[in-house]
Amino acid sequence: MARPSKRGRDLDAVILLNKPLGMSSNDLLQKVKRLFDVKRAGHTGALDPLASGMLPICFGEATKFSQYLLDADKRYIVSAKLGQRTDTSDAEGQIISIRPIVHSIDELNHALMSFLGKTEQIPSIYSALKYQGKPLYEYARQGIDVPIPPRPIEVYSIELLAVDADTITLDIHCSKGTYIRTIIDDLGEKLGCGAHVTKLHRTAVGQYPADKMIDWFDLLELAQPEFISARPSMITALHDEAFLAKSAIQFKMTYTLHPTEKISRFSRIDNLLLPLDTPAIDHEAIYLPKEAANAFIKGIDIPFFVIGREELNQFKNHRSNTFVSELPNLGLKRVYDESNGLFLGVGLFDEKQRLWPKRVVVRNE
Numbered sequence: 001m002a003r004p005s006k007r008g009r010d011l012d013a014v015i016l017l018n019k020p021l022g023m024s025s026n027d028l029l030q031k032v033k034r035l036f037d038v039k040r041a042g043h044t045g046a047l048d049p050l051a052s053g054m055l056p057i058c059f060g061e062a063t064k065f066s067q068y069l070l071d072a073d074k075r076y077i078v079s080a081k082l083g084q085r086t087d088t089s090d091a092e093g094q095i096i097s098i099r100p101i102v103h104s105i106d107e108l109n110h111a112l113m114s115f116l117g118k119t120e121q122i123p124s125i126y127s128a129l130k131y132q133g134k135p136l137y138e139y140a141r142q143g144i145d146v147p148i149p150p151r152p153i154e155v156y157s158i159e160l161l162a163v164d165a166d167t168i169t170l171d172i173h174c175s176k177g178t179y180i181r182t183i184i185d186d187l188g189e190k191l192g193c194g195a196h197v198t199k200l201h202r203t204a205v206g207q208y209p210a211d212k213m214i215d216w217f218d219l220l221e222l223a224q225p226e227f228i229s230a231r232p233s234m235i236t237a238l239h240d241e242a243f244l245a246k247s248a249i250q251f252k253m254t255y256t257l258h259p260t261e262k263i264s265r266f267s268r269i270d271n272l273l274l275p276l277d278t279p280a281i282d283h284e285a286i287y288l289p290k291e292a293a294n295a296f297i298k299g300i301d302i303p304f305f306v307i308g309r310e311e312l313n314q315f316k317n318h319r320s321n322t323f324v325s326e327l328p329n330l331g332l333k334r335v336y337d338e339s340n341g342l343f344l345g346v347g348l349f350d351e352k353q354r355l356w357p358k359r360v361v362v363r364n365e
Helices: 025-036 060-065 105-113 136-141 180-191 216-223 237-243 259-272 290-296
Strands: 013-019 041-043 051-059 074-082 084-086 095-098 117-121 151-164 167-174 195-205 284-288 302-306 322-324 331-337 343-349 354-360
Touching: 013 025, 013 060, 013 216, 025 041, 025 051, 025 216, 025 259, 041 060, 051 060, 060 354, 074 180, 084 180, 105 151, 105 180, 117 180, 167 180, 167 195, 180 195, 216 259, 284 290, 284 343, 290 302, 290 331, 290 343, 290 354, 331 354
Parallel strands: 051 195, 084 195, 284 331, 302 322
Antiparallel strands: 013 051, 041 051, 074 167, 074 195, 084 095, 117 151, 151 167, 302 354, 331 343, 343 354
16 A cells, blocks of 8 residues: 655754665665654765765755755775776676786876866766756767766865776865766876776765764664664665565564654654754854844844944844954855744855845744
């Protein structure tokens, strides 16, 4: 029986998942959404099935702020095989060239350092970027060439962690929009031997702490302790069927549980959730007086005025006007109600000294 659309919790939060190998980001999103029994969920930047690692998933009103995680810096541990180039720049593609490895360790380090800083990168034709509404990989599969403009990226650090015969392991800290597969493919061409990604693990998104990330199978076992998990390195049909309750290893859908079972499940997993404001944590916080806070959540811009520090405690705000001893910096801000500490949304403070609502939290009273 299909799940009635009216069911589900109004939950506003974020959970950090360690996506396993072999599972698509959307598949994990849908399963986590059903596990927590929430009405609305969205992820913050897909990882390929070949990749594993940190995947923040936003619930409810937190989905409004997922863009700030898409824009955040990322960090990856990547393993690459030298001497072989593939058409997709990873192990899933067809080998298109095999060349000898003749470079020295110094030449390898010099090539790696050339990626540091701000550059422009041409993404792989097998990426999910779109051209005229279709993903590039669809054109690639049809053998159709399309223009791919370079994109500005920045690599903050790139560290050689290990060299093992024809395999290297790197730690790369980079800006949004950086394709690690393309870096590895470009590295192989700089070295003259070719290279492709064999393993990719995302260790960080923005400022999210790695110790708050939970493995998918750990989450399953926490939600339903009797769940049996073989913890494969790749997701198998058995585990997928187990989640869908089609095999002997049964995983109960939350919406099929008795109310007392639901309460028990949520009591075990809800404490893993991170606050609603964490997707925007990179932005400066502003606290508004009550009148201004009420105006902000209605979409009204807030004018700021500077007064002396000695007057600040005695001055009463008039409607939505906000009086401060020092103006905030220009740019996006996390906005809170100073009377109760509630997160109100994200606003843009401009050169006219006004705070403009960009994303506002809507709470069910």
